[in-house]
């Protein structure tokens with residue numbers, strides 16, 4: 367099994383803005399945010415402070431708002447400020463790693479919520495498309511039913527007219543025979 371391919375569609379995987387591995391074809395997340403090493407692209411365990419393989423830091427604080435971003439992020443996820451990601455990625459681990467890790471753990475649920483909101487919007491769009499499709503199908507079914515009802519009505523009318531003629535013919539022939547007697 368190729369681990370660098372999307373398990374759903376076999377599309378190519380690439381890190382997204384939050385440092386999670388994501389399918390470029392279908393958009394499915396293939397890892398938690400902030401798990402991809404910005405230097406060597408190794409995918410680390412969720413919540414890891416530094417890369418298992420090359421020891422680069424996985425997270426970096428924004429110099430503007432101080433919130434914790436993925437170390438490979440081009441912009442701060444909170445305030446949008448441009449980040450010096452290469453500077454962070456190549457900095458050796460300092461003694462604040464434990465503190466960073468705690469910040470990261472606090473921060474990740476927020477990132478998860480952002481991701482959930484995004485996929486919620488995608489789901490809403492799919493639901494809306496589905497609703498419109500159902501509506502069209504309902505309309506088509508109603509039209510077909512109306513057509514059927516028209517046909518049934520017309521056949522009923524024809525039968526009724528035919529019966530009236532038969533009854534009239536019988537009445538006429540009866541009264542004729544009564545007159546001729």
Ligand SMILES: [Zn+2]
Pocket residue numbers: 372373374375376377389390391392393394
């Ligand atoms: Zn995919």
Ligand SMILES: [Zn+2]
Pocket residue numbers: 403404405406407408417418419420421422
């Ligand atoms: Zn690495």
Ligand SMILES: [Zn+2]
Pocket residue numbers: 428429430431432433442443444445446447
């Ligand atoms: Zn910021």
